[in-house]
Amino acid sequence: MSSLFWNIRGINKRYKQKELKKYLGNKRIRLAGLIETRVKDHNKARVLNNIVPGWKALNNYQQADNGRNLFVWDPSWLFGNPVSLQEVQDFYNACMQHIDVYEHPWQADYYIWSNKQQGPERITSRTNRSFGNSEWMLKWGQVVTLYDLPFISDHAPMLITLQQQFSHRHASFNFFNVWVDHDSFLPLVKDKWKEERAKNHMQNVWMKLKSLQPASKVLNNQEFKFIRLKIDKTREELLHLQEEIAHHPTDTLIQQEKQALLNLEKWSLIEESAFKQKSRVKWVKLGDSNNKYFFDVCKERSHRSQILEITSLAGIKLYDPQKIKEEFILFYGDRWVPRQFVYCRCANKL
Structure with a gap:
Protein backbone atom coordinates (compact mmCIF):
# COMPACT_ATOMS: atom_id res chain seq x y z
CA MET A 1 0.00 0.00 0.00
CA SER A 2 1.30 3.45 -0.95
CA SER A 3 0.56 6.69 0.85
CA LEU A 4 1.12 10.31 -0.22
CA PHE A 5 1.68 13.63 1.56
CA TRP A 6 1.67 16.70 -0.66
CA ASN A 7 1.56 20.46 -0.26
CA ILE A 8 -0.67 20.78 -3.30
CA ARG A 9 -1.05 24.59 -3.27
CA GLY A 10 -4.62 24.64 -4.50
CA ILE A 11 -6.88 22.12 -6.23
CA ASN A 12 -9.86 24.32 -7.14
CA LYS A 13 -8.99 24.35 -10.83
CA ARG A 14 -10.56 21.55 -12.81
CA TYR A 15 -7.35 20.56 -14.63
CA LYS A 16 -5.56 20.15 -11.28
CA GLN A 17 -8.32 17.87 -10.03
CA LYS A 18 -8.06 15.72 -13.15
CA GLU A 19 -4.27 15.52 -12.97
CA LEU A 20 -4.32 14.73 -9.25
CA LYS A 21 -6.87 11.95 -9.78
CA LYS A 22 -4.70 10.45 -12.52
CA TYR A 23 -1.56 10.80 -10.38
CA LEU A 24 -3.18 8.95 -7.45
CA GLY A 25 -4.28 6.18 -9.79
CA ASN A 26 -0.89 5.79 -11.48
CA LYS A 27 0.94 5.64 -8.15
CA ARG A 28 -1.71 3.35 -6.61
CA ILE A 29 -2.17 5.68 -3.67
CA ARG A 30 -4.66 4.47 -1.06
CA LEU A 31 -4.10 7.15 1.58
CA ALA A 32 -3.22 10.81 1.03
CA GLY A 33 -2.65 13.94 3.07
CA LEU A 34 -3.24 17.11 1.03
CA ILE A 35 -2.03 20.43 2.47
CA GLU A 36 -3.00 23.94 1.37
CA THR A 37 -5.83 22.75 -0.86
CA ARG A 38 -7.48 26.22 -0.80
CA VAL A 39 -10.84 24.48 -1.10
CA LYS A 40 -13.61 26.20 0.85
CA ASP A 41 -15.84 24.22 3.17
CA HIS A 42 -18.93 24.35 0.94
CA ASN A 43 -16.91 23.10 -2.06
CA LYS A 44 -14.99 20.25 -0.48
CA ALA A 45 -17.58 17.51 -1.18
CA ARG A 46 -17.73 18.37 -4.87
CA VAL A 47 -13.94 18.62 -5.24
CA LEU A 48 -13.32 15.34 -3.43
CA ASN A 49 -15.94 13.60 -5.54
CA ASN A 50 -14.09 14.77 -8.67
CA ILE A 51 -10.76 13.46 -7.38
CA VAL A 52 -11.44 10.45 -5.13
CA PRO A 53 -15.10 9.41 -5.43
CA GLY A 54 -16.20 7.08 -2.66
CA TRP A 55 -13.21 7.78 -0.42
CA LYS A 56 -13.43 8.79 3.25
CA ALA A 57 -12.02 12.15 4.34
CA LEU A 58 -11.03 14.18 7.38
CA ASN A 59 -10.41 17.93 7.45
CA ASN A 60 -9.44 20.74 9.82
CA TYR A 61 -12.03 23.36 8.82
CA GLN A 62 -13.59 23.52 12.28
CA GLN A 63 -10.23 23.98 14.01
CA ALA A 64 -8.76 26.52 11.56
CA ASP A 65 -10.78 28.84 9.31
CA ASN A 66 -8.07 28.86 6.68
CA GLY A 67 -6.80 25.34 7.35
CA ARG A 68 -8.20 23.57 4.31
CA ASN A 69 -6.07 20.48 4.82
CA LEU A 70 -7.57 17.16 3.76
CA PHE A 71 -6.77 13.60 4.77
CA VAL A 72 -8.36 11.06 2.42
CA TRP A 73 -8.27 7.27 2.16
CA ASP A 74 -9.79 4.40 0.24
CA PRO A 75 -12.13 2.54 2.64
CA SER A 76 -11.84 -0.66 0.59
CA TRP A 77 -8.17 -0.87 1.58
CA LEU A 78 -8.13 0.63 5.05
CA PHE A 79 -10.31 -0.57 7.90
CA GLY A 80 -10.84 0.50 11.51
CA ASN A 81 -12.61 3.06 13.63
CA PRO A 82 -12.78 6.75 12.65
CA VAL A 83 -9.79 8.81 13.75
CA SER A 84 -10.55 11.60 16.20
CA LEU A 85 -8.68 14.87 16.59
CA GLN A 86 -7.56 13.80 20.08
CA GLU A 87 -5.90 10.70 18.63
CA VAL A 88 -4.09 12.74 15.99
CA GLN A 89 -3.00 15.28 18.60
CA ASP A 90 -1.67 12.53 20.89
CA PHE A 91 0.28 11.08 17.98
CA TYR A 92 1.81 14.45 17.21
CA ASN A 93 2.81 15.06 20.82
CA ALA A 94 4.26 11.56 21.20
CA CYS A 95 6.31 11.70 18.00
CA MET A 96 7.53 15.26 18.02
CA GLN A 97 7.92 16.07 21.70
CA HIS A 98 8.27 13.02 23.92
CA ILE A 99 10.17 10.31 21.99
CA ASP A 100 13.16 10.15 19.68
CA VAL A 101 12.05 10.81 16.10
CA TYR A 102 14.29 10.33 13.08
CA GLU A 103 13.96 11.31 9.45
CA HIS A 104 13.20 8.55 6.97
CA PRO A 105 15.75 7.59 4.35
CA TRP A 106 14.83 9.44 1.19
CA GLN A 107 15.49 9.55 -2.55
CA ALA A 108 15.48 12.35 -5.15
CA ASP A 109 16.79 15.93 -5.15
CA TYR A 110 17.66 17.61 -1.85
CA TYR A 111 15.61 20.75 -2.55
CA ILE A 112 11.93 19.86 -2.85
CA TRP A 113 10.30 23.30 -3.05
CA SER A 114 10.79 26.33 -5.28
CA ASN A 115 9.01 29.64 -5.77
CA LYS A 116 8.78 28.98 -9.53
CA GLN A 117 10.75 32.15 -10.34
CA GLN A 118 13.60 32.59 -12.82
CA GLY A 119 17.18 33.81 -12.57
CA PRO A 120 18.33 35.46 -9.32
CA GLU A 121 14.72 35.59 -8.08
CA ARG A 122 14.46 31.80 -7.90
CA ILE A 123 14.45 30.31 -4.37
CA THR A 124 14.66 26.61 -3.53
CA SER A 125 14.37 25.01 -0.12
CA ARG A 126 13.86 21.73 1.74
CA THR A 127 10.62 22.45 3.58
CA ASN A 128 8.91 19.05 3.92
CA ARG A 129 10.26 15.92 5.57
CA SER A 130 8.91 12.62 6.85
CA PHE A 131 9.79 11.20 10.26
CA GLY A 132 9.32 8.00 12.24
CA ASN A 133 9.99 6.73 15.75
CA SER A 134 11.71 3.54 16.93
CA GLU A 135 8.48 1.52 16.77
CA TRP A 136 8.02 2.53 13.14
CA MET A 137 11.61 1.53 12.37
CA LEU A 138 11.15 -1.94 13.86
CA LYS A 139 8.19 -2.62 11.55
CA TRP A 140 8.82 -0.39 8.54
CA GLY A 141 12.53 0.50 8.75
CA GLN A 142 13.00 -0.53 5.12
CA VAL A 143 10.61 2.19 3.92
CA VAL A 144 12.17 5.00 1.86
CA THR A 145 10.45 8.33 1.23
CA LEU A 146 10.49 9.20 -2.47
CA TYR A 147 10.21 12.90 -3.35
CA ASP A 148 8.59 12.96 -6.77
CA LEU A 149 8.57 15.86 -9.27
CA PRO A 150 6.40 18.85 -8.20
CA PHE A 151 4.07 18.45 -11.19
CA ILE A 152 1.03 20.73 -10.57
CA SER A 153 2.38 22.18 -7.30
CA ASP A 154 5.52 23.98 -6.18
CA HIS A 155 6.10 21.33 -3.48
CA ALA A 156 7.36 17.83 -4.32
CA PRO A 157 4.95 15.08 -3.21
CA MET A 158 6.27 12.60 -0.63
CA LEU A 159 5.57 8.99 -1.59
CA ILE A 160 5.77 6.30 1.10
CA THR A 161 5.19 2.69 0.01
CA LEU A 162 4.50 0.15 2.76
CA GLN A 163 5.44 -3.40 1.91
CA GLN A 164 6.53 -6.43 3.85
CA GLN A 165 10.21 -7.15 4.30
CA PHE A 166 11.49 -10.09 2.25
CA SER A 167 14.49 -11.95 3.60
CA HIS A 168 15.12 -15.02 1.46
CA ARG A 169 18.83 -14.45 1.02
CA HIS A 170 21.39 -16.86 2.43
CA ALA A 171 22.90 -15.48 5.64
CA SER A 172 26.68 -15.04 5.51
CA PHE A 173 28.95 -16.46 8.19
CA ASN A 174 29.74 -14.06 11.03
CA PHE A 175 32.49 -14.57 13.59
CA PHE A 176 31.48 -13.40 17.07
CA ASN A 177 34.18 -12.30 19.46
CA VAL A 178 32.46 -13.93 22.46
CA TRP A 179 33.43 -17.35 21.09
CA VAL A 180 37.10 -16.69 21.87
CA ASP A 181 36.46 -16.64 25.63
CA HIS A 182 34.80 -20.06 25.64
CA ASP A 183 36.92 -22.93 27.04
CA SER A 184 36.42 -25.19 24.03
CA PHE A 185 37.24 -22.62 21.35
CA LEU A 186 41.06 -22.83 21.36
CA PRO A 187 41.12 -26.67 21.41
CA LEU A 188 38.68 -26.59 18.51
CA VAL A 189 40.99 -24.31 16.51
CA LYS A 190 44.07 -26.42 17.33
CA ASP A 191 42.37 -29.60 16.10
CA LYS A 192 41.40 -27.99 12.80
CA TRP A 193 44.81 -26.36 12.35
CA LYS A 194 46.64 -29.70 12.59
CA GLU A 195 44.86 -30.89 9.46
CA GLU A 196 46.60 -30.53 6.10
CA ARG A 197 44.03 -29.74 3.42
CA ALA A 198 46.14 -28.46 0.50
CA LYS A 199 49.76 -28.25 -0.63
CA ASN A 200 49.60 -24.57 -1.43
CA HIS A 201 50.12 -22.60 1.82
CA MET A 202 47.54 -19.90 1.16
CA GLN A 203 44.95 -22.40 0.00
CA ASN A 204 45.72 -24.55 3.04
CA VAL A 205 45.05 -21.62 5.40
CA TRP A 206 41.89 -20.70 3.55
CA MET A 207 40.52 -24.26 3.69
CA LYS A 208 41.33 -24.53 7.41
CA LEU A 209 39.38 -21.34 8.07
CA LYS A 210 36.50 -22.69 5.98
CA SER A 211 36.52 -25.93 8.00
CA LEU A 212 36.16 -23.86 11.20
CA GLN A 213 32.83 -22.42 10.06
CA PRO A 214 30.59 -25.46 10.68
CA ALA A 215 32.38 -26.25 13.95
CA SER A 216 31.95 -22.64 15.10
CA LYS A 217 28.25 -22.75 14.22
CA VAL A 218 27.85 -25.90 16.33
CA LEU A 219 29.58 -24.18 19.25
CA ASN A 220 27.35 -21.15 18.85
CA ASN A 221 24.16 -23.24 18.75
CA GLN A 222 25.16 -25.26 21.78
CA GLU A 223 26.45 -22.49 24.03
CA PHE A 224 25.29 -19.07 22.77
CA LYS A 225 21.92 -19.61 21.11
CA PHE A 226 18.81 -18.11 22.73
CA ILE A 227 20.82 -15.83 25.02
CA ARG A 228 17.72 -13.76 25.84
CA LEU A 229 15.95 -16.89 27.14
CA LYS A 230 18.99 -17.80 29.23
CA ILE A 231 19.02 -14.31 30.74
CA ASP A 232 15.32 -14.51 31.60
CA LYS A 233 15.74 -17.97 33.11
CA THR A 234 18.75 -16.87 35.18
CA ARG A 235 16.85 -13.80 36.38
CA GLU A 236 13.92 -15.96 37.50
CA GLU A 237 16.28 -18.34 39.33
CA LEU A 238 17.93 -15.38 41.08
CA LEU A 239 14.61 -13.97 42.26
CA HIS A 240 13.49 -17.40 43.47
CA LEU A 241 16.73 -17.87 45.41
CA GLN A 242 16.45 -14.45 47.01
CA GLU A 243 12.89 -15.24 48.13
CA GLU A 244 14.15 -18.46 49.71
CA ILE A 245 17.01 -16.62 51.42
CA ALA A 246 14.60 -14.04 52.83
CA HIS A 247 12.71 -16.81 54.67
CA HIS A 248 15.38 -19.46 55.31
CA PRO A 249 18.94 -18.18 54.70
CA THR A 250 21.53 -20.95 54.37
CA ASP A 251 25.11 -21.06 53.15
CA THR A 252 24.06 -23.20 50.18
CA LEU A 253 21.39 -20.74 49.06
CA ILE A 254 23.76 -17.79 49.46
CA GLN A 255 26.38 -19.56 47.34
CA GLN A 256 23.75 -20.32 44.68
CA GLU A 257 22.72 -16.67 44.72
CA LYS A 258 26.31 -15.56 44.05
CA GLN A 259 26.58 -18.01 41.17
CA ALA A 260 23.26 -16.81 39.71
CA LEU A 261 24.49 -13.20 39.83
CA LEU A 262 27.68 -14.21 38.03
CA ASN A 263 25.70 -16.08 35.38
CA LEU A 264 23.36 -13.11 34.90
CA GLU A 265 26.31 -10.78 34.40
CA LYS A 266 27.99 -13.25 32.05
CA TRP A 267 25.00 -13.71 29.72
CA SER A 268 24.13 -10.03 29.82
CA LEU A 269 27.64 -9.03 28.70
CA ILE A 270 27.65 -11.73 26.01
CA GLU A 271 24.35 -10.44 24.62
CA GLU A 272 25.56 -6.86 24.68
CA SER A 273 28.84 -7.78 23.03
CA ALA A 274 26.99 -9.54 20.21
CA PHE A 275 24.67 -6.55 19.68
CA LYS A 276 27.61 -4.17 19.72
CA GLN A 277 29.42 -6.21 17.07
CA LYS A 278 26.32 -6.52 14.88
CA SER A 279 25.51 -2.82 15.07
CA ARG A 280 29.18 -1.76 14.62
CA VAL A 281 28.75 1.00 17.18
CA LYS A 282 32.33 1.53 18.32
CA TRP A 283 31.92 4.32 20.86
CA VAL A 284 29.52 2.57 23.24
CA LYS A 285 31.37 0.81 26.04
CA LEU A 286 30.48 -2.71 27.03
CA GLY A 287 28.21 -2.63 30.06
CA ASP A 288 26.13 0.39 29.06
CA SER A 289 23.18 -2.00 28.58
CA ASN A 290 21.80 -0.10 25.59
CA ASN A 291 20.17 -3.25 24.23
CA LYS A 292 17.16 -1.47 22.70
CA TYR A 293 19.47 1.00 20.95
CA PHE A 294 21.71 -1.79 19.66
CA PHE A 295 18.70 -3.72 18.42
CA ASP A 296 17.31 -0.67 16.60
CA VAL A 297 20.66 -0.08 14.87
CA CYS A 298 20.88 -3.74 13.86
CA LYS A 299 17.40 -3.61 12.36
CA GLU A 300 18.20 -0.39 10.50
CA ARG A 301 21.41 -1.90 9.06
CA SER A 302 19.50 -5.01 7.99
CA HIS A 303 16.88 -2.92 6.19
CA ARG A 304 19.53 -0.85 4.44
CA SER A 305 21.20 -3.92 2.92
CA GLN A 306 18.05 -5.08 1.11
CA ILE A 307 16.91 -4.45 -2.45
CA LEU A 308 13.18 -3.79 -2.14
CA GLU A 309 12.51 -2.10 -5.48
Missing part, protein backbone atom coordinates in the same frame (compact mmCIF):
# COMPACT_ATOMS: atom_id res chain seq x y z
CA ILE A 310 14.23 -1.43 -8.80
CA THR A 311 13.34 0.28 -12.06
CA SER A 312 13.34 -2.15 -14.97
CA LEU A 313 14.87 -1.56 -18.38
CA ALA A 314 11.35 -0.69 -19.56
CA GLY A 315 11.11 2.07 -16.92
CA ILE A 316 8.64 0.17 -14.69
CA LYS A 317 9.12 0.03 -10.92
CA LEU A 318 9.31 -3.57 -9.64
CA TYR A 319 8.53 -4.58 -6.04
CA ASP A 320 7.97 -8.34 -6.28
CA PRO A 321 11.14 -10.31 -5.29
CA GLN A 322 10.68 -12.80 -8.13
CA LYS A 323 10.36 -10.07 -10.76
CA ILE A 324 13.37 -8.24 -9.28
CA LYS A 325 15.42 -11.43 -9.54
CA GLU A 326 14.37 -11.97 -13.16
CA GLU A 327 15.24 -8.37 -14.05
CA PHE A 328 18.76 -8.77 -12.59
CA ILE A 329 19.25 -11.93 -14.64
CA LEU A 330 18.03 -10.17 -17.77
CA PHE A 331 20.22 -7.11 -17.19
CA TYR A 332 23.51 -8.83 -16.38
CA GLY A 333 22.94 -11.87 -18.57
CA ASP A 334 23.13 -9.75 -21.72
CA ARG A 335 26.39 -8.10 -20.66
CA TRP A 336 28.71 -10.66 -19.11
CA VAL A 337 27.98 -14.25 -20.13
CA PRO A 338 25.51 -16.14 -22.33
CA ARG A 339 22.04 -15.96 -20.86
CA GLN A 340 21.64 -19.76 -20.78
CA PHE A 341 24.59 -20.01 -18.40
CA VAL A 342 23.21 -17.26 -16.18
CA TYR A 343 19.83 -18.92 -15.85
CA CYS A 344 21.16 -22.32 -14.94
CA ARG A 345 23.68 -20.98 -12.41
CA CYS A 346 21.85 -18.05 -10.83
CA ALA A 347 18.10 -18.56 -11.11
CA ASN A 348 17.84 -20.32 -7.74
CA LYS A 349 20.38 -18.22 -5.89
CA LEU A 350 19.42 -14.60 -6.35
